[in-house]
Amino acid sequence: MDPLNALIVLANFVIIPAMAYGAQLSLGALGVTLIYGILRFSNFAHADGMAAGTAATILFTWWLQALGVSLGPLPTALLAIPVGIAVAAALLLGTDRVVYRFYRARRAAPVVLVIVSMGVMFVYNGLVRFVIGVDDQNFADGERFLISVRDFREMTGLEEGLAIKTSQALTVVTAVIVVALLFWFLQRTRTGKSMRAFSDNEDLALLSGINPEKVVTVTWLIVAALATIAGVLYGLDKSFKPFTYFQLLLPIFASAIVGGLGSPLGAIAGGFIIAFAEVTITYPLKKVLSYLMPESMEPDGLIQLLSTDYKFAVSFVILIVVLLVRPTGLFRGQSV
Amino acid sequence: MSNALRISLLSALIAALLVGTGFVQGWNTALLILNMGLVSAIMSLGVNLQWGLAGLFNVGVMGFVALGGLAVVLVAVSPVGEAWSAGGPRMMLAMVLGAATVAGAILVQKRLTGPLRFWATLAVIVVGFIVYRMAFYPARDAIEAVSPAATGFLGGLGLPVILAWPVGGLLAAGAAWIIGKTALGLRSDYLAIATLGIAEIIIAILKNEDWLARGVKNVNGLPRPVPYEIDLQNDPGFVDSATSMGFDVITASTLYVKAGYALLFAAVLILLLVLAQLALNSPWGRMMRAIRDNETAAEAMGKDVTRRHLQVFILGSAICGIAGAMMTTLDGQLTPGTYQPLRFTFLIWVMVIVGGSGNNYGAALGGILIWWLWVEVEPIGFWLLSNIAAVLPDGSAFAEHLIDSAAHMRLLTMGLILLLVLRFSPRGLVPEQ
Numbered sequence: 001m002d003p004l005n006a007l008i009v010l011a012n013f014v015i016i017p018a019m020a021y022g023a024q025l026s027l028g029a030l031g032v033t034l035i036y037g038i039l040r041f042s043n044f045a046h047a048d049g050m051a052a053g054t055a056a057t058i059l060f061t062w063w064l065q066a067l068g069v070s071l072g073p074l075p076t077a078l079l080a081i082p083v084g085i086a087v088a089a090a091l092l093l094g095t096d097r098v099v100y101r102f103y104r105a106r107r108a109a110p111v112v113l114v115i116v117s118m119g120v121m122f123v124y125n126g127l128v129r130f131v132i133g134v135d136d137q138n139f140a141d142g143e144r145f146l147i148s149v150r151d152f153r154e155m156t157g158l159e160e161g162l163a164i165k166t167s168q169a170l171t172v173v174t175a176v177i178v179v180a181l182l183f184w185f186l187q188r189t190r191t192g193k194s195m196r197a198f199s200d201n202e203d204l205a206l207l208s209g210i211n212p213e214k215v216v217t218v219t220w221l222i223v224a225a226l227a228t229i230a231g232v233l234y235g236l237d238k239s240f241k242p243f244t245y246f247q248l249l250l251p252i253f254a255s256a257i258v259g260g261l262g263s264p265l266g267a268i269a270g271g272f273i274i275a276f277a278e279v280t281i282t283y284p285l286k287k288v289l290s291y292l293m294p295e296s297m298e299p300d301g302l303i304q305l306l307s308t309d310y311k312f313a314v315s316f317v318i319l320i321v322v323l324l325v326r327p328t329g330l331f332r333g334q335s336v
Numbered sequence: 337m338s339n340a341l342r343i344s345l346l347s348a349l350i351a352a353l354l355v356g357t358g359f360v361q362g363w364n365t366a367l368l369i370l371n372m373g374l375v376s377a378i379m380s381l382g383v384n385l386q387w388g389l390a391g392l393f394n395v396g397v398m399g400f401v402a403l404g405g406l407a408v409v410l411v412a413v414s415p416v417g418e419a420w421s422a423g424g425p426r427m428m429l430a431m432v433l434g435a436a437t438v439a440g441a442i443l444v445q446k447r448l449t450g451p452l453r454f455w456a457t458l459a460v461i462v463v464g465f466i467v468y469r470m471a472f473y474p475a476r477d478a479i480e481a482v483s484p485a486a487t488g489f490l491g492g493l494g495l496p497v498i499l500a501w502p503v504g505g506l507l508a509a510g511a512a513w514i515i516g517k518t519a520l521g522l523r524s525d526y527l528a529i530a531t532l533g534i535a536e537i538i539i540a541i542l543k544n545e546d547w548l549a550r551g552v553k554n555v556n557g558l559p560r561p562v563p564y565e566i567d568l569q570n571d572p573g574f575v576d577s578a579t580s581m582g583f584d585v586i587t588a589s590t591l592y593v594k595a596g597y598a599l600l601f602a603a604v605l606i607l608l609l610v611l612a613q614l615a616l617n618s619p620w621g622r623m624m625r626a627i628r629d630n631e632t633a634a635e636a637m638g639k640d641v642t643r644r645h646l647q648v649f650i651l652g653s654a655i656c657g658i659a660g661a662m663m664t665t666l667d668g669q670l671t672p673g674t675y676q677p678l679r680f681t682f683l684i685w686v687m688v689i690v691g692g693s694g695n696n697y698g699a700a701l702g703g704i705l706i707w708w709l710w711v712e713v714e715p716i717g718f719w720l721l722s723n724i725a726a727v728l729p730d731g732s733a734f735a736e737h738l739i740d741s742a743a744h745m746r747l748l749t750m751g752l753i754l755l756l757v758l759r760f761s762p763r764g765l766v767p768e769q
Contacts (some may be wrong), residue, residue: 042525099755111393111524115689116758118682122751125678129744246678250536253529309544316533320518323526 006291008160012149018272018279020168020237023175026271027230028248029255030182030264031223037199037262038219039100041113046227047252048124051245052091053228054235055132057084058139065141073143073166075236084232089224095120096220104216121246128242137240140167167236178229179268182222186264191218199262247312251278254315258322260329269330274315281305281314339695342766346701353708361715364587367594369711370704374601375663377703380687381608382655384699387688388768389616390648391628393524396515396531398680399538400653403511404504404660405670406542409549411500412559412665413492416482419547423478424490427547430471437464479547489550497559501604501661508657509650511538516646535681542672549670556669562596565589597666604662605700608655612696624648678747683710686754692764702765709753710746717745 028050035043043049060080070076099120103113145151146169149161186192191214198205198215206212231245238244255274259266284304306314322329350373358366379397386392440460448456480488511534519530543552568574568589578588615621627634627641635641664670683706691702721742725735757764 042529102759114393114525114528115685116755118685119751119754119758122678122682122747122754126744126746126748126751130741130748134744250533254533257526257529307544310540312533312536313540316537319533320530323522323530324518327522
């Protein structure tokens with residue numbers, strides 16, 4: 001029996017990775033939810049939009065690194081994020097003007113816009129592969145660990161070690177700042193309030209003189225920023241590969257739907273629920289349990305509920321269960 | 337322009353493209369494209385039934401196609417006797433236990449009310465899951481331990497491979513029934529995401545459950561419904577007739593095999609097309625379209641919308657399953673790692689939208705046309721980009737990058753085609769009548 005060591009193992013392999021992943025998913029789901037709330041369709045191109053912003057950030061990071069610019073212990077990519085956001089914003093706004101605006105003006109059915117976003121997804125995916133290729137790109141630099149396993153052991157004298165990667169700490173801190181800024185914007189500023197009004201009741205908002213095109217533009221700008229930040233954080237934490245980003249679509253959607261499409265708070269909660277479920281269910285709990293149980297009762301097997309390859313399945317099963325029990329999500333999103 | 341004219345023109349265009357490919361890149365390539373084109377046409381027929389006829393947004397095509405592929409292994413591969421005796425019955429028991437758990441949970445949900453309902457369901461699921469795992473793990477390990485490099489799975493029934501095609505349809509239909517029961521009540525984009533997720537689950541199972549179909553170790557050398565090239569080359573009768581017609585024997589044998597597949601596939605496509613056309617023009621088809629165009633009104637007229645949706649969802653998915661089985665037969669191997677949503681779900685959607693949603697001929701022709709483009713965009717793009725690169729200074733990094741990127745032209749082109757068709761001809765090349 002050694003609950004302290006059990007806790008450290010759990011923190012090292014489950015809690016910390018899931019926190020970081022959850023923060024990344026939440027930022028992605030916030031983008032999906034905003035598009036759903038304001039433009040009223042499920043944007044299939046969101047994950048590839050993330051990839052585009054991240055690719056731009058990576059290219060600029062490499063250029064900075066070639067110039068010898070660095071942030072010391074922090075990754076250089078942080079300096080490049082504004083450029084990535086600008087590129088993503090130009091791309092998303094351009095797409096809106098060339099593609100989506102036409103259907104918006106005709107008040108096309110939401111499902112038509114979903115199919116249109118499938119086309120946009122193909123184009124973004126092709127563009128990203130065209131620009132940066134299909135291979136894994138690692139662009140993390142600076143200090144790798146905030147606390148390494150050995151330091152932790154020396155500090156505490158415990159048997160088990162705890163490692164916190166810089167990228168993980170950075171993800172959580174950045175996500176908190178970004179979410180705080182977003183909520184401040186939505187609750188306190190004039191534009192944010194008009195966005196919420198537009199999302200709640202479009203007709204009423206139009207009657208009270210809100211300019212819909214401005215609301216749409218601001219939404220795309222925020223989505224570009226959220227997508228790029230989420231993409232860069234994910235890329236720093238794991239690595240960048242266009243195909244992996246495309247695959248993020250499912251957990252991101254699952255997060256947004258579990259929380260309730262259209263509800264920003266729900267997106268955050270959904271992101272963490274999906275992340276913790278994925279990591280916990282696919283992590284072998286043997287080591288944790290062997291610290292918690294008397295030796296005679298120690299488990300033989302790995303006590304892994306599902307093999308790691310079923311990650312996507314987990315997010316989906318949660319999604320279905322929530323939809324069956326609460327069709328509009330945990331935070332009662334809109335159902336248009 | 338009348339639809340009949342559009343259909344003839346589109347067919348002529350496709351024929352010209354294939355013949356042109358035959359002259360430029362060889363008949364082998366042309367037949368290769370035609371065969372996969374025919375399979376794609378069947379897939380888009382299935383999706384068209386769901387979307388064009390009933391307005392159901394299914395983004396899980398890949399899952400049904402993969403189930404069809406699994407059917408080929410389960411039907412046509414000979415059984416592995418040693419694995420069956422090692423863990424076969426125990427595995428069957430585990431499957432029954434798993435099914436019983438699900439059935440028990442549903443029963444409890446239906447019969448009980450109040451707070452007890454949740455806890456009872458949870459208890460049934462947890463206990464059932466533990467019992468199932470106790471039966472499943474030893475069975476799985478025993479089966480996978482039987483010469484894992486060569487088999488390590490239960491094998492199939494050893495029946496003729498053609499039988500796998502309808503079985504593929506049945507497997508997909510079964511999956512569609514389960515999905516439909518849970519997800520068809522959802523609104524359109526929720527249904528889309530639900531089906532997208534189910535497809536991923538099916539692929540995850542195919543990749544991981546080695547006892548079933550060897551997972552990512554793949555099942556190679558699946559039986560064929562057509563003769564083997566090497567047998568033809570050793571057949572004096574075939575050699576004589578090939579040489580008398582002035583063909584090289586090796587070329588003749590490969591063309592003969594591919595033409596055999598093409599005839600089989602064309603027969604299936606024509607059969608399904610006729611059935612789909614009959615369905616479309618029957619009272620049932622009119623009812624489906626009425627439901628699609630105004631669900632509320634149809635419901636008020638006493639039509640059971642959910643039931644009809646389930647029906648058409650199962651039918652469309654079954655067709656995708658048949659096509660999946662045909663594709664795996666053509667490939668001669670099941671490779672779960674190659675199933676990707678971009679290729680097996682979203683590309684099929686491009687085919688349906690471009691061909692004409694709601695029109696069976698349009699969807700089928702769109703399938704062949706888009707498949708031709710999907711294959712040919714790469715060489716065309718390579719040619720285009722190397723011409724651009726040739727203008728640039730010699731050995732410039734940008735020129736090299738351009739040529740290297742030709743492989744990624746596909747997705748871009750497909751996206752642009754989809755967007756352009758949606759914008760300027762939203763009803764597709766052959767619109768619904």
